[in-house]
Amino acid sequence: MSHAIVQDLTTSGRLVEFIGQAAREALEPLCGVEVSVLGEAELPWAHPPVGIALVTVVDTSGGGFQAVVWLGGELEALASVAEVLLGERPDGEDEMLQDAVRELTNILAGQIQRHLASVGLQMGLGLPVYVSGAKSLNVGASLASGAAVRVQVGLPDAPTLDVGFAAKEG
Amino acid sequence: MLKVLIADDSKMMRVMHVRSLRQVGYEVEASEANNGEEALALFEPGKFDLVIVDWNMPGMDGIEFVRAAREKEQGAGKRTPILMITSQSTEEQMLKAKEAGVDNLLTKPVTPEAIGAALEMLLARA
Numbered sequence: 522m523s524h525a526i527v528q529d530l531t532t533s534g535r536l537v538e539f540i541g542q543a544a545r546e547a548l549e550p551l552c553g554v555e556v557s558v559l560g561e562a563e564l565p566w567a568h569p570p571v572g573i574a575l576v577t578v579v580d581t582s583g584g585g586f587q588a589v590v591w592l593g594g595e596l597e598a599l600a601s602v603a604e605v606l607l608g609e610r611p612d613g614e615d616e617m618l619q620d621a622v623r624e625l626t627n628i629l630a631g632q633i634q635r636h637l638a639s640v641g642l643q644m645g646l647g648l649p650v651y652v653s654g655a656k657s658l659n660v661g662a663s664l665a666s667g668a669a670v671r672v673q674v675g676l677p678d679a680p681t682l683d684v685g686f687a688a689k690e691g
Numbered sequence: 692m693l694k695v696l697i698a699d700d701s702k703m704m705r706v707m708h709v710r711s712l713r714q715v716g717y718e719v720e721a722s723e724a725n726n727g728e729e730a731l732a733l734f735e736p737g738k739f740d741l742v743i744v745d746w747n748m749p750g751m752d753g754i755e756f757v758r759a760a761r762e763k764e765q766g767a768g769k770r771t772p773i774l775m776i777t778s779q780s781t782e783e784q785m786l787k788a789k790e791a792g793v794d795n796l797l798t799k800p801v802t803p804e805a806i807g808a809a810l811e812m813l814l815a816r817a
Contacts, residue, residue: 550800606703608710617702624701627747628799631778635798638781646778648700648747 523642524586527666527688530640536668536686537561543632544672544684547625552605554675562669562683574619574626577647578634578688588644588667588688590630592622598680605676614653623649633686693717694738698730698756699745699776704799708743708776708806715807727751727759734760736767740817741810746777746788753777754791761792772813776801 530536541558548556573593580586594602596614603621604610611618627649634644669685693712697705705723712719722739724730726748734742734756742760746753757773764770772794779788780798788796794816795809 547800550802603703607706620701621703624703627701627778631780631799634778635780643781643783646747648749 523580524666524688524690526640526642527586527588530637531666531668535640537670539633539636540668540684540686541670541672543629543636544670544682546632547628548602548672548674551625551628552602552674552676554605556675557673559671559673559681562671562685564669564683564685574622574649574651576626576630576649578630578686579645579647581643581645586666586688586690588686590626590633591669591685591687592626592629592682594680594682597678598674598682601676601678601680602674602682619651619653623651629684692720694720694722694740696722696724696730696733696739696742697744698724698727698742698748698753700725700748701745704745704776711801711803711806712810714803715810717810727753727756730756731759731763734763734771736764736771737769739771741813742771742773744773744775744793746775746779746784754788757788757791757793770817772810772817774806774809774813776806 545556573591576590578588578590599618599622600611603618606621607617630646637644667687669683671681671683673679673681697708699705709719709721722733724733728751744753744756753775775788775793775796778799785796794813797805797809
């Protein structure tokens with residue numbers, strides 16, 4: 522039942538809306554700038570992002586799906602966003618950068634959780650995990666029930682990030 | 692000087708919480724913990740003016756910490772205000788936090804102003 526709702530949200534395009542809204546709600550207050558949704562992200566990636574963080578999502582409304590929320594981007598884009606949050610630019614893919622990306626993904630997952638709760642899907646969130654050099658990670662494979670959007674953060678170098686949600690029956 | 696215990700597995704969030712408190716005018720002396728166990732080791736009744744705690748942390752999570760901290764306070768005659776700042780945002784989760792002993796819950800992302808307003812209310816009540 523729950524998985525059917527996710528599929529319906531995917532087909533109707535509402536999931537894309539939810540993810541875009543969640544990205545703005547999470548990033549705009551933190552970065553203090555406007556965030557624009559550029560459109561759906563093309564997946565699987567032709568050029569996978571360097572850094573990506575995942576939050577595992579478990580359906581708590583009676584079984585039906587397992588899912589993952591992710592945030593990914595090129596290293597420079599992630600560093601630009603992290604710099605605003607930390608007050609200093611991370612040095613490469615260091616612990617500071619990974620911490621910032623994990624936490625951002627966690628906040629995004631919370632916002633997506635809230636939107637999905639509004640249509641009756643109760644979800645529990647796992648701890649965020651950072652995956653370095655995500656070339657082998659193909660989260661796009663399960664987008665039959667899911668969606669991803671590309672957003673641009675209104676910082677001087679206009680970093681772009683991909684945010685997504687993908688579910689499978691479980 | 693506001694003595695604050697901040698328990699969050701994200702260093703970034705710990706830094707941001709201290710920065711937010713200073714931004715809204717508080718002088719802050721912060722003790723930091725990476726998870727519930729570390730926070731509980733630092734927590735003593737009356738030692739802190741405020742506890743800020745995350746929910747999702749590896750090991751002992753925020754809810755378990757709050758329950759244990761409230762138990763430690765039993766009989767001490769002191770109740771430290773606890774502000775939970777978390778990504779968890781459903782009504783059910785908010786109720787669970789309140790039942791554990793959380794005094795106020797804010798959903799991430801939070802602005803310095805939101806933290807300031809919550810703190811003012813908690814300190815007035817304490």
